[in-house]
Amino acid sequence: xxxxxxxxxxxVFFLLICCSKKxxxxxxxxxxxxxxxxxxxxxxxxxxxxxxxxxxxxxxxxKKSYLAEVSKVVSANGFYYxxxxxxxxxxxxxxxxxxxxxxxxxxxxxxxxxxxxxxYVHNEKVYLLSNSSRLINIYDYKGKFEKSIPLHFFxxxxxNLEKDSAAFFVNYNTSEEFSNLLFTDKDIxxxxxxxxxxxxxxxxxxxxxxxxxxxxxxxxxxxxxxxTISKGRVFLSYIVDLGSNKCPExxxxxxxxxxxxxxxISYVGNPAMETKNHFIFQFVKxxxxxxxxxNKKSKNTFVNKVRVMIDTxxxxxxxxxxxxxxxxxxxxxLNSKNIEAYNYIKTKYPKLFQTLKxxxxxxxxxxxxxxxxxx
Numbered sequence: 001x002x003x004x005x006x007x008x009x010x011x012v013f014f015l016l017i018c019c020s021k022k023x024x025x026x027x028x029x030x031x032x033x034x035x036x037x038x039x040x041x042x043x044x045x046x047x048x049x050x051x052x053x054x055x056x057x058x059x060x061x062x063k064k065s066y067l068a069e070v071s072k073v074v075s076a077n078g079f080y081y082x083x084x085x086x087x088x089x090x091x092x093x094x095x096x097x098x099x100x101x102x103x104x105x106x107x108x109x110x111x112x113x114x115x116x117x118x119x120y121v122h123n124e125k126v127y128l129l130s131n132s133s134r135l136i137n138i139y140d141y142k143g144k145f146e147k148s149i150p151l152h153f154f155x156x157x158x159x160n161l162e163k164d165s166a167a168f169f170v171n172y173n174t175s176e177e178f179s180n181l182l183f184t185d186k187d188i189x190x191x192x193x194x195x196x197x198x199x200x201x202x203x204x205x206x207x208x209x210x211x212x213x214x215x216x217x218x219x220x221x222x223x224x225x226x227x228t229i230s231k232g233r234v235f236l237s238y239i240v241d242l243g244s245n246k247c248p249e250x251x252x253x254x255x256x257x258x259x260x261x262x263x264x265i266s267y268v269g270n271p272a273m274e275t276k277n278h279f280i281f282q283f284v285k286x287x288x289x290x291x292x293x294x295n296k297k298s299k300n301t302f303v304n305k306v307r308v309m310i311d312t313x314x315x316x317x318x319x320x321x322x323x324x325x326x327x328x329x330x331x332x333x334l335n336s337k338n339i340e341a342y343n344y345i346k347t348k349y350p351k352l353f354q355t356l357k358x359x360x361x362x363x364x365x366x367x368x369x370x371x372x373x374x375x
Contacts, residue, residue: 028194029227030235038240038294038301040283050293050302051313052371054323056352057097059364065091065099067364073318073325076121077141080325080367088116090128092143097367103143104128111145113137120212122160129158136188149188153177159212165191167229169210171221172197181210181218181234194234195220207284209270213319217274222247222267226281238279238294242266245285273316273324278372280316280324291315293372313368320369327365328352334361 057080059065069086079100080093092100103126104111114132121127124141129151136149156171164186170177179193208221216229217237224246226238245266269289272281279294293302314332318325328345333356336342346353356366 028192028234030233033228033235033237035236036238036279036294036296036299038238038279038292040241040285040292040301040303041243050373052373053349053352053368054371055369056328056349056355057093057095057367058355058359059093059097059367060099061363062099064102065093065364067091070314070317070327070365072118073327073367074119074121075318075320075325075369077124079141081119081121081126082367083116083119085116088113090116090119090126101143103139104137104145108133110148111137111139117155118157120158120160120166122164127158127160127166129155131155151188153182153190155182156208157210159210159216161216161229162231165232167210167216167218169208169218171208180208180220183232192232207267207269209272211270211272213273213316213324214276214322215274217272219268219270219272222265224268226268226272226279240268240281240283242268242283242285271316273319275319275322275324275372280372282315313370314365323369323371325367325369327367328356329365330356330359330363331361334359 059067067082067084069084070082071085072083074081078095080095081103082091082093084091088106090103092103094100104113104116106112106114108114113128113130113135115130116128117131118129119127121141125146126139126141126143128137128139130137131151131154134151136151138146138149140146153168154170154173155168156173157169158166160166161183166184166188168182168184170180170182172180177190177193179196181194182190183192185191208223209217209219211217218227218229218234219225224240224242225236226240227234228237243266245264247265247267264287266283266285269282269284272279274280277296279296281292283290283292291304313326314329316324316326333345345356352366359366
């Protein structure tokens with residue numbers, strides 16, 4: 001999945017080499033808005049105790065519907081659109097879990113792509129990003145191909161903004177655009193650039209993100225800051241207190257100071273989602289992934305044990321009506337030796353537990369929608 005810890009650590013060194021003072025330039029970012037400061041040292045309780053599963057969906061298991069690595073879910077038009085990054089496929093399921101069809105497929109003809117990196121759904125259209133094909137494919141909401149738009153830069157992720165515009169997360173990758181965050185018009189022509197950098201590298205780091213939920217959120221790689229994108233502007237919204245282990249600015253500015261201890265830095269990871277009352281995100285601390293819920297009203301912070309969360313939910317993958325969408329991986333759950341995670345589902349959600357027990361480890365994951373009840 002997007003949050004695999006081993007991949008996190010493998011790329012930290014390379015990301016740091018690319019950092020510079022220019023990378024953290026926020027001269028064109030609005031810093032005047034109120035900022036929420038999240039203290040991870042003041043943890044009040046465990047996250048699972050405040051998660052309420054509102055709905056779960058058993059996804060149909062047939063050869064064409066098989067999912068290997070779910071990286072994003074969008075709920076729209078009565079469907080679940082599910083991106084499988086491992087097999088570069090975008091699959092369409094009804095809200096009851098029935099498989100409908102794939103949207104496009106691997107190839108080089110009209111409506112085809114060499115890889116599927118990201119997508120979004122807007123105005124009953126599906127926009128699919130393929131970096132290898134250097135294009136954005138556009139389909140109707142059921143997957144009928146309409147047209148392609150050439151892509152002139154690499155994008156690690158994307159989402160729609162107002163008035164058919166879009167935002168793209170470059171993530172230090174090879175591109176003629178030396179900025180990590182790009183705004184484009186409806187024809188994918190760059191209109192604004194944010195967070196410049198000076199050197200390209202192919203990066204697959206799972207720090208930094210561009211996610212849409214209640215709001216559009218952005219964070220630079222290896223950062224402690226989260227920005228909101230709204231009405232054509234970018235403004236600082238959250239700062240996560242990572243303590244003394246956050247990536248030092250002098251290290252970013254002068255890579256010669258790197259040493260082995262830098263592998264122990266802490267940073268905000270992806271994905272991240274925001275509901276009306278909560279901000280949910282991952283962070284890396286002591287080389288481990290943690291899941292955090294921050295209550296925007298009470299200012300309380302809830303952090304979960306790593307294995308309990310991974311063996312139950314796979315982290316935030318989508319958003320709908322103030323709920324977070326995730327999946328429970330059948331292989332993880334059925335093979336888990338984590339008694340706490342196992343009993344959590346068995347005791348609190350017995351029907352879901354029986355559904356999971358009826359599946360095979362090779363079956364599709366169970367999709368869940370959950371909300372947060374915390375003070």
